[in-house]
Amino acid sequence: MKWLYKALIKQGPLFEKGGRLERFYPLYEAVLTIHFSSVNTTKKGPHIRDGLDTKRFMILVVLALVPVSIFGVYNAGFQALVSAGKATGVAACFIEGGFIFFPILLISYAVGGFWEVLFSIVRRHEINEGFLVTGLLFPLTLPPTIPLWQVALGISFGIVVGKEVFGGTGKNFLNPALTARAFVYFSYPAFLSGNVWTKWSGVGPVSSYTTATPLGISANVPQGTHPLDALKEAGYSLWDCFFGLIPGSIGETSVALCLLGAAVLILTGVGSWRTMVGCVVGAVGITLVFNAFSSDTTLAFLQVPPLWHLCIGSFAFGVVFMATDPVSSPDLALSKWIYGGFIGALTVIIRVINPAYPEGVMLAILLMNVFAPLIDHYVSEYRLKQRMPNVV
Amino acid sequence: MAGNENPDKCKADFMRLLDSLTTWSGSPIIVSCGNPGVALASTLTGIDWMPSTQADFIIVNMVRSPSEISCYLQLQNNIIVPQQSPMKTKKKLSFKKSFNLSFKGAPAHRIQVANPSDKIGVVPVKFKGLRPKVQVSVGQPVRRGEGLFYDKKMPSVQVLSPVTGRIEAIHYGAQHRLECIEILPNDVDDPVAFESVNTRLLSPEHAKSVVLERGGWVHFVELPFHTIPHPESNPPAIIVRLSMPEPFMPTLSVVMNDVEDYLLRGIKLLKRFAPHVVVVVDANEAINCDAISAVTQVVRLDADFSYFEPGSMIYHLKDTPIENNAWSCDWPAVVQLGATVRHRQYCNSQWVSVGGNQADDNGYYKVIEGANVSSIVQKKTVTDRIVFGGLFTGIHAASEHYLPLGTNAINIIDNHPHPEFMSFLQPGVNKPSFTTAYLSGFLNAFKNVVPTSALNGSERDCVSCGLCETVCPVGALPQYLLRNVKGNDIESAMRHGLLDCANCGVCTYVCPSKIDLGTLFIDAKDQLHNEVNTQ
Numbered sequence: 066m067k068w069l070y071k072a073l074i075k076q077g078p079l080f081e082k083g084g085r086l087e088r089f090y091p092l093y094e095a096v097l098t099i100h101f102s103s104v105n106t107t108k109k110g111p112h113i114r115d116g117l118d119t120k121r122f123m124i125l126v127v128l129a130l131v132p133v134s135i136f137g138v139y140n141a142g143f144q145a146l147v148s149a150g151k152a153t154g155v156a157a158c159f160i161e162g163g164f165i166f167f168p169i170l171l172i173s174y175a176v177g178g179f180w181e182v183l184f185s186i187v188r189r190h191e192i193n194e195g196f197l198v199t200g201l202l203f204p205l206t207l208p209p210t211i212p213l214w215q216v217a218l219g220i221s222f223g224i225v226v227g228k229e230v231f232g233g234t235g236k237n238f239l240n241p242a243l244t245a246r247a248f249v250y251f252s253y254p255a256f257l258s259g260n261v262w263t264k265w266s267g268v269g270p271v272s273s274y275t276t277a278t279p280l281g282i283s284a285n286v287p288q289g290t291h292p293l294d295a296l297k298e299a300g301y302s303l304w305d306c307f308f309g310l311i312p313g314s315i316g317e318t319s320v321a322l323c324l325l326g327a328a329v330l331i332l333t334g335v336g337s338w339r340t341m342v343g344c345v346v347g348a349v350g351i352t353l354v355f356n357a358f359s360s361d362t363t364l365a366f367l368q369v370p371p372l373w374h375l376c377i378g379s380f381a382f383g384v385v386f387m388a389t390d391p392v393s394s395p396d397l398a399l400s401k402w403i404y405g406g407f408i409g410a411l412t413v414i415i416r417v418i419n420p421a422y423p424e425g426v427m428l429a430i431l432l433m434n435v436f437a438p439l440i441d442h443y444v445s446e447y448r449l450k451q452r453m454p455n456v457v
Numbered sequence: 458m459a460g461n462e463n464p465d466k467c468k469a470d471f472m473r474l475l476d477s478l479t480t481w482s483g484s485p486i487i488v489s490c491g492n493p494g495v496a497l498a499s500t501l502t503g504i505d506w507m508p509s510t511q512a513d514f515i516i517v518n519m520v521r522s523p524s525e526i527s528c529y530l531q532l533q534n535n536i537i538v539p540q541q542s543p544m545k546t547k548k549k550l551s552f553k554k555s556f557n558l559s560f561k562g563a564p565a566h567r568i569q570v571a572n573p574s575d576k577i578g579v580v581p582v583k584f585k586g587l588r589p590k591v592q593v594s595v596g597q598p599v600r601r602g603e604g605l606f607y608d609k610k611m612p613s614v615q616v617l618s619p620v621t622g623r624i625e626a627i628h629y630g631a632q633h634r635l636e637c638i639e640i641l642p643n644d645v646d647d648p649v650a651f652e653s654v655n656t657r658l659l660s661p662e663h664a665k666s667v668v669l670e671r672g673g674w675v676h677f678v679e680l681p682f683h684t685i686p687h688p689e690s691n692p693p694a695i696i697v698r699l700s701m702p703e704p705f706m707p708t709l710s711v712v713m714n715d716v717e718d719y720l721l722r723g724i725k726l727l728k729r730f731a732p733h734v735v736v737v738v739d740a741n742e743a744i745n746c747d748a749i750s751a752v753t754q755v756v757r758l759d760a761d762f763s764y765f766e767p768g769s770m771i772y773h774l775k776d777t778p779i780e781n782n783a784w785s786c787d788w789p790a791v792v793q794l795g796a797t798v799r800h801r802q803y804c805n806s807q808w809v810s811v812g813g814n815q816a817d818d819n820g821y822y823k824v825i826e827g828a829n830v831s832s833i834v835q836k837k838t839v840t841d842r843i844v845f846g847g848l849f850t851g852i853h854a855a856s857e858h859y860l861p862l863g864t865n866a867i868n869i870i871d872n873h874p875h876p877e878f879m880s881f882l883q884p885g886v887n888k889p890s891f892t893t894a895y896l897s898g899f900l901n902a903f904k905n906v907v908p909t910s911a912l913n914g915s916e917r918d919c920v921s922c923g924l925c926e927t928v929c930p931v932g933a934l935p936q937y938l939l940r941n942v943k944g945n946d947i948e949s950a951m952r953h954g955l956l957d958c959a960n961c962g963v964c965t966y967v968c969p970s971k972i973d974l975g976t977l978f979i980d981a982k983d984q985l986h987n988e989v990n991t992q
Contacts, residue, residue, distance in 0.1 A: 118914025
């Protein structure tokens, strides 16, 4: 690979200070550092540095997302073929799913990358690898039926308003991918409200087909019916929801693979296990309270047991990949427990109490993103009380 | 005794307390003054300063603000029963090791005598806050132990000539700041003879003047700004480091047999004017401290190297905020002081450890202070970097000709990183990292990795990953300090522990965004120090 390095280095003077393409230095820097590790050295201070950098940090998240994404492609294809009444061979599923997923992914990366590059050139900062994660997370939260122009609009909003106007990755207070999804969700509710989830890309009489997701079923159970009966009637078992071969957003359906992703994030130290466990504790806790107060005369959704809540909807996906975003979540260990607990509890509350929003996890995380600095503030004030003052 | 509302009443209370304590104990009281507390010091002159060897001093530290007076008055129980406080009694401390790294190139445990240096260079780069006023001129002969320069603000703080010879050249840097005094040594050594002192009978003032006269004062570091303390101030405590586990600093156990006598003398001298000397030893280092523990308190510390920084030590040992102004000094300086007192002439020999990736000449060298670096060690390639001091806190000197005063280690590391193709995608079996982001973290393969100066990435904004917080030895939140310092909110930064920061540099090491937190904090503290001192 020496030739490539030499070729890249040869172009360096064009982009450096005084060069003809000086403005585009961030672009050059990004291309160079994606291909080759940085040759920067320390100037003073600690003369040696750790091997971990933000590129590795972000790429590990992408790595953790790979199983979910692959399964998402398969599942999107599978659901489309089932609803179209075609044979569901593995290859056929992947091909069909690929036709659904990759245009979305491509648009997401292209449009998101465009904004990232534009801002980095105008504001003269390096292109941050954070958008590699955002650009992949966003498509995974979308239903296969999403129109591509909505993907472009959504990712633009997420990157620009959710991140860049505040100064780029590290200075945003909201999760950009969730901001993007929230934008699409509230602007075009017809496409994300919970029921139109499968898509058939082929030419034929069926171009899109309506199936209800487990979450949609639970939220719409009439009073007096047990939601588990309704789910059973619709053909969903707990294992189906756990393994995820069910209709839903592209990346969210498989709890098992989200757990695999969680393992990768926790083992590599990228994602906070405190946040994840906090979320689960919060969700289970509030569900038990709901179960205790539920009867035939209350909302039917109150009767859904904790395990089902953890397995349906995008709870697992949101908790593992969205809530753990280090930038928008609080910094301190205790804050992470509080933050996670509130996300879990709010998710279930929004799901159950407010039938207009069957998917609560997105709103819960965004809401807690806003509160993260406040939680940190009080936790750090508490810590400071134990600290002996050292002032002049 | 609330004193906040009325400073005058507070002073009166304070004086009454001193009176009552003197009558009660019958033993003398030492009032040690914090640095900026000069305003109250004048009202306290007339206090009995007479020390006694029968111990049981009552230490009343000078305080700086009415609120601190009241805080201290409330602590009068502690004053009467000082044995209760951990600062005075701790024998062993251990902390969880969060930063367990080992690097290749530790100095071999063999002592060699370096080649004689043809010229000697006195480089005062390590002494923070020292403003040298040169008192010699080019061509002038000097004797070993004669003053070369002193500090403009504290004229009694001086640096002595390590050899007898002739001043060859004086180099000044930016703003006419002294960079180096080159001396051509004579063949015949003619040291200045100091008067003989009996450390047992010295008064605190006399003990200080002995240290000042013999050029040892510049090696004291006063916290929290890591500056040279004012000779008229008194230390609430002195931390003496016998172990410096930072990679790679000289280990006392290698030379202990040669220096134990000097070390004891040095510590005894410090004890004359510092009522409280704490000796810190690595629990994993084989040093026999029996003789030292008979003289003063010895703390065995089992922790990461960052905990051995004086700032971290005082953070974990202090009982009151007054001890934030403790002093520190390392064993080589104490040994030099002891030797100077013992032989009644300036001791110019020191040990220097050589580490890094130069396996063949790694080891300990006995050299003359300010020796030519090339007489000790050679760079193997032009891109090598010479670090004076440890790999974390050492200096990258612009001129690499002479060993700067007060440095006891030379580390040579590779300064020429090789670009790797798509390195962030590789499993990273050999990637140096204390995290588990690479396979090396799981295979425990990151032992004995060759240290290089590679940044391993490029600078980005803080992503709040929280790694810095997990390694900080003083429990500060570096990411908060970063925000406070960048936002120029020094008040908040201090509340979060900016002044506790021990300058260990570990937060900078671990930062995946490659933010130079350590330098940022040091600069902020320097700025704060200047503001406080010019007021």
